[in-house]
Amino acid sequence: MVFSAAQLIRRDGVTATGLRDVAEHAGAPRGSLQHYFPGGKEQLVNEAVEWAGRYASKRVARFMAAMSRPTPGRLFEAMVRQWIDEYRTAGFAKGCPVAAATVDCADTVASTRAATAAAFADWRRPLARELAAMGVPSRRADALATLMISSLEGAILMARAERNVRPLRTVARELGPYLDSCVEAAAGGD
DSSP: OHHHHHHHHHHHTTTTOOHHHHHHHHTOOTHHHHHHOTTHHHHHHHHHHHHHHHHHHHHHHHHHHHOSSOOHHHHHHHHHHHHHHHHHHHOSOOOOHHHHHHHHHTTTOHHHHHHHHHHHHHHHHHHHHHHHHTTOOHHHHHHHHHHHHHHHHHHHHHHHHHTSSHHHHHHHHHHHHHHHHTOOOOTTOO
16 A cells, blocks of 8 residues: 555645545555554645655665776666656656655645655665765765755656657767766776
């Protein structure tokens, strides 16, 4: 049900996603919602957001594993490519569930604000670790990870609004060389 909630939030936002919709999407009896989510919709949304943060974190590891010669720019390109591929095959109906929950609830529901902040942090931390492992100074890795996520999320919103992958391609093309320029040469290297 958590996965179903995340998928519906990606498409419809939190406000338009009802508990009945989640149960139907999951193929679960409605009574199971109260059993597993005694905190109601707020608990389910928060768990869906937490799931999405863990998913994004795991995607960073998968992108890294797929690259023979990783660079910060190539990592960002892989992050962007995931969305370009989705929009080309499935259309522009879905975005990031963490962003949707942030927009819909962060001002009014403290627990969801905390869940969205934690989800972004769960995504940012492994990204910063990978950047540091590629030679980005540790003091800059977290800031660059924030820049990458912020740029991607903004491009996702613009791509959905325009029904065009152009914003995604643009951020990958423009930000990639800058990210690569942040790698410091190894001490004693050429």
